[in-house]
Amino acid sequence: MFLGHAITAQQLYGQLLIGLINGSFYALLSLGLAVIFGMLNIVNFAHGALYMVGAFAAHFLLHDAGLNYWWALILSPLIVGAFGALLERTLLYRLRGLDPLYGLLLTFGLALVIQGVFQNYYGASGMPYAIPPELSGAHNLGFMFLPNYRAWVIAFSAFVCFSTWFMIEKTRLGAYLRAATENPTLVRAFGVNVPRMITLTYGFGVALAALAGVLAAPINQVRPGMGADIIAVVFAVVVIGGMGSILGSIVTGFVLGVVEGLTKVFYPEASNTVIFVIMAIVLLIKPAGLFGKAA
């Protein structure tokens, strides 16, 4: 297992931290994907591109509008979420009731267009985004140094994920979402404007992606390709957790991030592929996903 070289505690905790950070992004992104898939029956391939747009929106807000990180945390999801709602209202709604394959193709095309536009304008290299001064520095925990910004990312992501889960599973608004996911025709016949719910749900899922983008901006660089880099892993996470399972995507996201991090410590060669290997195994044993309900 140790392959001949000693692992320091520093390396272990360092990679665990990176794993938790990545896990936070995996959780936020797969949560948005799960919510969208549950309601719209669409596999939103544009999700990574919209995460990227969220990061770029934060950069634009800071450098062109003078609005700092804390503004970006609120405004970027709102702006990009509204853009997502517009996409749903104009393009995606035409696919309602059709085979999910069409949604996959359309959102895949959208991802390419969005990424292409940003690449054309900004080039392929990345732009930095500064860590907000309130979160700079680190705390010495004794066994490791914990950078404040990274602690914030993990804590805030967990908070957003838990709040979303709570809203969906325990509130009246969430009951409408769950019911419309199960039987949209009947919910509409009770007098609920289901088409509007669907538009807002897509917007909400996209807003979560944009939020992840803002959180990621100070850590990774703001690059047009950042969405494409992460989306494959996020889809693997969703498949493992189970499409449409809210809790499944959150838990699986965090856990797989840590697994990836630990693999980097103990068997670095496999760290790029370990999640996909797990996905293959889950598909063979329980295709509906670890938390999914059999279709």
Next chain:
Amino acid sequence: MPEPVSAAAEPLLAVAGLQAWYGESHILHGVDFDVSQGEVVTLLGRNGAGKTTTLKAIMGMVTKRKGSAKIAGGETIGLSSDRIARLGMAICPEERGVFASLNVRENLMLPPKIAREGGLTLERIFALFPNLAERLNSGGGKLSGGEQQMLAIARILRTGARFLMLDEPTEGLAPVIIQQIGRTIAELKREGFTILLVEQNFRFASTVADRYFVMEHGRVIDAFANSELSANMGKLHEYLGV
């Protein structure tokens, strides 16, 4: 055409030449009937006659509709189902449609109030269906058939909808529960609700119905009042193949 129960008042629901499609299937070929305020009207017919489709078509839940469906004098043929619901219509579907991902309380409270008055209070609903009060936190998927039926009826009573469409409310239920549902429908009729009922069990229907329309192959082929039921028994048995 049958003699109308009340010739003077305009019917609350007037269906004329109603056609409906599920996808490519042309199910209704021109349905004509009417329901007056406060009446209980029953649609009878064999399986596949189009009774369920008629209810769904009135509610706007089919793929395509043509013809006329006037509610309180206003044409609704072009309206979406949420707009029709807000006119005061509610449906209790044949499959009941209890949401398994919601608990009983959430199911009960889900349909929004579409009128400020006219809905039953929760106390009244629990008085009509005491078992529901005990099962409020159970998952929707864990209920028995009878409990699901009661929940499906109860949740549309809260909303203020005064025109209820009940599709086979007694199907597959124990006699004791069928009696309870019969008492409930009679009670609702006394309170002034208008009810359009689909029932195979016409013995049950005869305890509450004012008029009957018989359907076959997507059309209404006969109609008679409750007082004429015994006189038409022979014809009925032929229509229903019983």
